[in-house]
Amino acid sequence: MILTNPVVISVVVMIALCxxxxxxxxxxxxxxxxxxxxxxxSISDTMGTLIGGMGGNxxxxxxxxxxGTFAVAIGQTGIASIACKKIAKVVKGRxxxxxxxxxxxxxxxxxxxxVHIAFIPIxxxxxxxxxxxxxxxxxxxxxxxxFGLKAPYIALPVGFGLIxxxxxxxxxxxxxxxIAKTGxxxxxxxxxxxxxxxxLIALHISYSKPRVYENKPIIGANMDMPE
Numbered sequence: 001m002i003l004t005n006p007v008v009i010s011v012v013v014m015i016a017l018c019x020x021x022x023x024x025x026x027x028x029x030x031x032x033x034x035x036x037x038x039x040x041x042s043i044s045d046t047m048g049t050l051i052g053g054m055g056g057n058x059x060x061x062x063x064x065x066x067x068g069t070f071a072v073a074i075g076q077t078g079i080a081s082i083a084c085k086k087i088a089k090v091v092k093g094r095x096x097x098x099x100x101x102x103x104x105x106x107x108x109x110x111x112x113x114x115v116h117i118a119f120i121p122i123x124x125x126x127x128x129x130x131x132x133x134x135x136x137x138x139x140x141x142x143x144x145x146x147f148g149l150k151a152p153y154i155a156l157p158v159g160f161g162l163i164x165x166x167x168x169x170x171x172x173x174x175x176x177x178x179i180a181k182t183g184x185x186x187x188x189x190x191x192x193x194x195x196x197x198x199x200l201i202a203l204h205i206s207y208s209k210p211r212v213y214e215n216k217p218i219i220g221a222n223m224d225m226p227e
Contacts, residue, residue: 010035084126095134106148111159135210143202155192
């Protein structure tokens with residue numbers, strides 16, 4: 001009977017959990033467990049099947065799988081609003097201070113507080129009015145964020161970088177060139193250095209001119225200027 005099919009039960013459970021506004025990541029995990037248990041599998045076998053279905057990069061997949069939950073938790077604490085006010089006080093009309101603060105925050109999102117890109121929709125919208133006030137070219141802000149999100153994990157074996165370097169190490173090994181996970185950065189730091197040069201050129205040459213944007217409200221975002 002189709003209604004007793006484990007896949008159908010799993011989908012129904014996931015839809016129900018989403019309707020109750022449960023975090024989508026948790027809903028997916030619970031739905032997967034329900035599918036396994038209803039099919040007569042143990043929880044350990046279900047988790048093994050789930051991880052096995054992720055292929056050779058299960059560690060990476062699980063890390064990103066739980067990323068959304070962590071980001072939502074941060075958003076619910078109100079830390080982003082507090083951070084925006086603190087940033088506005090530190091900047092005091094100096095656009096480059098703000099841009100380099102974005103670089104530091106983005107770098108921290110790869111290691112110290114590993115939320116990766118999830119901090120952007122939490123932190124950036126409340127700062128848009130400040131961007132406009134300082135006449136910051138948003139392409140410069142995008143470069144600052146991109147550098148912070150990419151350079152640390154490419155060049156350093158820490159946080160998400162350790163996961164990335166592990167992928168590089170395993171794939172190199174599969175192709176006949178053995179290299180330790182902790183040895184990948186001996187080669188990738190050159191890429192990181194090139195990204196530093198690109199960041200400086202973008203912020204101080206390519207996108208350094210003042211740029212005027214119209215202030216428009218963002219649905220669902222608090223657009224009050226931080227005090």
